[in-house]
Amino acid sequence: MTSPDSCPAASPDGAMTDDPTTDGPPSLYGPEFAADPESVYGRLRSFGPVAPVELSPGVPGMLVTDYDVALEILRDMDRFPRDARRWQQGIPSDCPILPIMAYRPTCHLSDDPLRARLRDAVTDTLDRVDQNILRGFVERCADRLIAQIGPQGEADLRTEYSLILPLQVFNELCGCPAELGDRMVAAIQEVLKWENSEEANMTLGLAVLELMALKREQPGQDLTTWLLNHPGELTDEEVAHQLVMIIGAGSELVQNLIINALRLLLSDDRFAGDLSGGSMSVEDALEEVLWTDPPLANFGVTYPLEPLDFHGVKLPADEPVVISFAAANNDPSTLAEHRAGNRAHLAWGIGPHTCPAQGQARIIATVAIEKLLDGLPDMELAVPVDELTWRPGFIQRALSSLPVRFPALPEPEPDPFAGPSRADERDDADALETLAAPAPAPAPVAQEAPAPPTPARWWRRLVKWWAADTD
Template identity: 60%
Template sequence: MYGPEFAADPGRVYSYLRRWGPLAPVELAPGVPATLVVGYDAALQVLRDPATFVKDAREWQKGVPADCPVLPMMMYRPNCRNTDGEVHARLRAAVTDSLARIDLNALRGHVERTADTLISGFRGRGAADLVTEYARALPLMVFNELFGCPPDIGDRLVEGMSGIFDTVDAKKANQVLRQAVRDLVALKRREPGADMTSWLMAHPVRLTDEEVMHQVVTLQGAGTEPEQNLIANGLRLLLSDDRFAGDLSGGSLPVEDALDEVLWTDPPLANFAITYPVRDVDFAGVLLPRNQPVVISLAGANTDPSLASDQRVGNRAHLAWSAGPHICPAQGQARLIATVAIEQLLDALPDMELAVPADRLVWRPGPFHRALTGLPVSFPAVSVPEGALVPSAGTAGAVDGRESTGPAVPVAPLVRATARATHVAASDAPRGPWNSLVKWWHGE
């Protein structure tokens, strides 16, 4: 599950694995065996049985070398994804309560402005790569603002997060990520604000700094890399599938329908929700060894031929957000960001087309994600109005007033007006990992 062949056509692999039934033996990396659940009912059974299938990976880790490429994605961390029982409930409460303080209307406005700023950087060229210039940049800009993350730390978060998802030099990437988050938490201890990091610190469950770090890593990981893939995969579908493409300038854009389809067939995290049996388990005729990873193929289970219906539009019974006690707590925010990002782009460039045939698009290798390397498009060039905010090396601070040669994009507060929360002033400059974004804009 780690080579380019799997990345190019995972559906073929899932079909092959179904010869073994709803569960099949796989390798996540060379010498890293696991069981992949490709059956929908079997996946639900595993996800809804936390007493048998736990999230704590520490026993498994004892036999794994430190340089294992999938270890940073699978290792135990004291976060709400990798814990069970009362510990999980405590950490989950801090996360869900902090997420609830995000004002969704303000978030929508922030995504719209961020999208417009990014689009202004390429709309005058008549061509763009929507992965590097849009889908990758937008979630990073939004989430770094949500977490109160300054540019220097944001750069390192980008480097570390991308590295562990791609499983390339993952040990180094994990070290970079850990130090970046440590620096962010230390900053917020000194200078708390109206942001997710500060809210986690102030929560009544009294998280330690180490626990705050790991919740931030989990939320940033779930909110940037997968969000980028959801946006890019949704755009690919809208631009390439006759059911959705049509005349995108015709008025009613089927963005929500396209996202439903993507979440069923190409979920941004294709294989994850990893668990470890607490004992040897005979499951559907397959012996699952104690402490050996059982990985849910969210994509494989969603496309299980045994499902009674293939109706996906408006159907939210997919497993893209997982299920059971560890179901994604931020799915509403994630879907909102993707929907608004796609709508803003299609509104701005309604005549946009893929610049290459869809079957020539390249997918990034890796056992866990479903991620395009690029999404080249062409469109009639649109002149940028004088004075518009155009991201470039010379105006990197177009969304960071401290470095800008021009005005910054105003940011609406992203928090609810409560007695406990102080709104971010609309004149405050948002933050983002600008060194990395400048490189992406220039194709480096």
């Protein structure tokens, strides 16, 4: 397990302080911040639109809490590039936030011209996913999970539903066999715990390489094959990193969006009277969560190449400038009384690094919630809402658990929810529309993934990238 003292100049207790200019900057880690981040944002606003914080023990950064200033930074790639390599040279390899913030050749962590080429490949690939097929994936996965938890009469909706569903859907879209997908899921969850993250980071990288090796031998109608064959001619390293971004970041943010919206639907009187009323209340809940508790709370990290005097604040060179999407969305100067239908929030980012998968994420979250509310219409929280706890970490805004109870459903007939047959999976894959370059005809799906090939030179380079080794 990573020790908090593994980062330089670790503070003795990581406690939040009141004045970032005299007593040291507030920390954005630990249970105190997770329990009440808005109080920290409120204190930081009193020092201007950007204020110093501690991202991890001994790791300083600057946090942007002002909506208009956040927009300015997100749109300015010249003064605020995304490449973290100069910053990470001074960060120990076992620092828990390094696997999340270290440079990768992905469309959200790189600068032009690389960013544009990678983003074209990712958006072209995601655009080839037929929305009706995606809805079918989500519905089948939701049905299976509801059938499993329904007879229990109680469940933790995070660990038994929202955590599992988006990972299964993204693995399905990437053509990932079940056993390999299980390994990816386990590794992603370890990375996001920020414990043993270096080892989990390596495990995840090797699993992605194995998936790529499988798809080179047996291409299909899936995101992995399409990225490998995209006319942008991505290297194997680049393909692997885009896959981790899609599966890891996509599934993590979607699960947080689902669980945060369910918390709102089950606890807020504005929604509680109409839980089975259909898509309108679900859409309203999703939009409110994207404003008030966005699943990606603080990210969009940039690294000025030289010191900047910016809105009266001195920004050091090569020090992270983190956009607080949560704080900027709730900037008192821009709050509106009525947000229904207003999508001017920053939850998906904005500008050249806008989330390329937001359409797919919204479909997955909406269908997952609707299916759950239809399947368990009398569901209620098992504990008072103020007793729910939040996971630590400054990047995500996510509940630790969401316990609920409901009238138990009858036990299902033996084995009707064992999952789609291989034939069904091939039918769904074949139905995905080809909107970019023609994909090769799918080969029969293998029962087990073949062993990865003998490591080639590019393979060893990618392992070094995954370990955040840029020497």
